[in-house]
Amino acid sequence: GNSVTQMEGPVTLSEEAFLTINCTYTATGYPSLFWYVQYPGEGLQLLLKATKADDKGSNKGFEATYRKETTSFHLEKGSVQVSDSAVYFCALSVGGANSKLTFGKGITLSVRP
Amino acid sequence: GAVVSQHPSWVICKSGTSVKIECRSLDFQATTMFWYRQFPKQSLMLMATSNEGSKATYEQGVEKDKFLINHASLTLSTLTVTSAHPEDSSFYICSAGLAGGTRGETQYFGPGTRLLVL
Numbered sequence: 001g002n003s004v005t006q007m008e009g010p011v012t013l014s015e016e017a018f019l020t021i022n023c024t025y026t027a028t029g030y031p032s033l034f035w036y037v038q039y040p041g042e043g044l045q046l047l048l049k050a051t052k053a054d055d056k057g058s059n060k061g062f063e064a065t066y067r068k069e070t071t072s073f074h075l076e077k078g079s080v081q082v083s084d085s086a087v088y089f090c091a092l093s094v095g096g097a098n099s100k101l102t103f104g105k106g107i108t109l110s111v112r113p
Numbered sequence: 114g115a116v117v118s119q120h121p122s123w124v125i126c127k128s129g130t131s132v133k134i135e136c137r138s139l140d141f142q143a144t145t146m147f148w149y150r151q152f153p154k155q156s157l158m159l160m161a162t163s164n165e166g167s168k169a170t171y172e173q174g175v176e177k178d179k180f181l182i183n184h185a186s187l188t189l190s191t192l193t194v195t196s197a198h199p200e201d202s203s204f205y206i207c208s209a210g211l212a213g214g215t216r217g218e219t220q221y222f223g224p225g226t227r228l229l230v231l
Contacts, residue, residue, distance in 0.1 A: 026170065034219060043119075044157075044222040059225045096218055098145035100211040113202050 001104040004090050009107035011017045013080055021075040021107055023064075023074040023090035033057075033066055033073040034101070038087040047075075047088070082111045115141045117209050119223035126197055127231055134192045134226045136172065136207035142187035143209035148180075151204040163190045197230045204228075 007022040025031065032051045036044040048057030053068035064075045073090060090104040116139040126132050136146055145164055161171045161182050171181035179201075181193040190209075194201050204227050205222040208220040 032133060036222075041225075041227075043117075043224040044208075046219045046221075096210070100147070100159060100162065101208075101220060103156045106155070 002031070002092060002094065003094055004104035005103055006090050006104035006107050008108060012110045012112065014112050016047050016079045017111075019075070019077040019080045019084075019109070020110070021074065021088055021090075023073045023104060025071050025073065025090075027071075027094055029094040029112055031094050033064070034091045034093070035062070035064055035075050035082070036089045036091060036103075038089065039105070040086075045087065058087055078109060080109070080111045082113055085109055085111045114211075114222040117133055117143075117221045117223040119205075119208065121226060121227050122224060123227050124231045125222075125231065128198050129196055132228060134163060134193045134194075134205055134228075136190045136192070136209070136223050138188045138209045138221070141209075141221075143211065144187065145210045146190040147208045147210075148182060148190075148192050149206045149208070151225075152205060153204075157206060160192075175184055182211075194228065197206060197228070199230045202230045203229055225231065 004025045014030045034049045035047040037047045039045050048059040050057040050066035062077045064073050085107045087108050089106045091101045093099045093101050115130045118137045148160045153158050160175045161169045163169045163182045163184040165187050170190045171177045184190040204225050206225045207220045210220045
């Protein structure tokens with residue numbers, strides 16, 4: 001089956017610190033990989049995605065590279081801001097937009113001024 | 114971009130009543146919609162996959178008679194929580210996939226509906 005494992009949280013950082021959130025996966029088939037962000041009280045927003053090996057997804061200063069050899073999709077940002085405080089979910093799907101998403105447990109990021 | 118709305122955003126009801134939650138794709142057609150449930154500080158749990166014009170497919174452990182799903186059109190799916198009890202209190206989120214969406218195409222998520230059963 002498909003599964004996504006995220007590092008344990010929560011994570012608390014000072015503003016302008018470097019961020020890495022680890023994500024590894026197992027999948028039957030060739031997955032597409034996603035990072036979603038959830039702000040308090042809201043639904044999920046797509047942060048970035050990658051659909052094949054060695055692709056790098058990027059958005060709002062966040063980056064993640066699809067590493068097939070290590071089955072990983074770690075999220076990074078060079079300098080976090082207070083406004084980045086949210087819950088981050090790594091996810092995968094095998095197939096198109098009408099295929100199920102498998103989510104990791106999510107990790108809460110808090111950024112201090 | 115593609116927008117998905119949910120209504121209501123907040124609902125409080127008495128135990129034993131039924132509650133209907135709507136999920137609409139506002140500017141695109143969605144062949145498939147998904148319903149998730151999220152407990153505080155936890156991940157999303159897929160409840161069911163809703164296909165337009167056919168019966169929903171429920172995940173293992175989800176009571177289909179308790180959580181009625183109807184996908185009557187390409188822009189609307191509804192989730193009805195029947196005879197709600199306090200343990201049904203949760204955050205319900207829907208998502209929609211583009212009709213004809215290709216591999217790697219993301220689903221678009223609604224803002225969620227918070228249900229509190231007293």
